[in-house]
Amino acid sequence: MKAHILLPLVAVACAVSACGTPTDDVAQTPATTVIRVTEYVQETPMSEPAKTAETAQEATQAKLQSGPCDIASIRTDLGVQELDNVSYCDGMWAMVGKTRTDWIVRVLWDGSRWAKVPFDGETKHGMTQGCYLPGTLARLNPPDELTMPKCDPNNY
Helix, strand or coil: CHHHHHHHHHHHHHHHHCCCCHHHHHHHHHHHHHHHHHHHHHHCCCHHHHHHHHHHHHHHHHHHHCCCCCHHHHHHHHCCCCCCEEEEECCCEEEEECCCCCCEEEEEECCCCEEECCCCEECCCCCCCEEECHHHHHHHCCCCCCCCCECCHHHC
């Protein structure tokens, strides 16, 4: 609406002040009008929905980066109701298990739910358990606080 007011005002100002010959008016007025209209369009609150979208996207991203650390959520996502203990959770990684057993499960938040991290193999010495190759651990980059059993790369 402000742009509609500017155009007639520029024309009236030019006519009243005798900007020059009609040819000069045509050459000068569009440049002035375009600059003012462009400035007006850039100042309109059209950027507000973009800001709202950015805020919503940031909130969604934060939600994707952090999962709920309660055992009920993890049990539901894994479909294993016997798990009853969270020994480590930072919102991205968790280590859960069954109290008074050696059953430990490492899980990763995938953006919408907790999922088991597939093993590369099984340890061949001591207690048999799933393990991860050095390349997998480098790619996944688990936190230092999360103990991840390492496979012997010479056996694979």
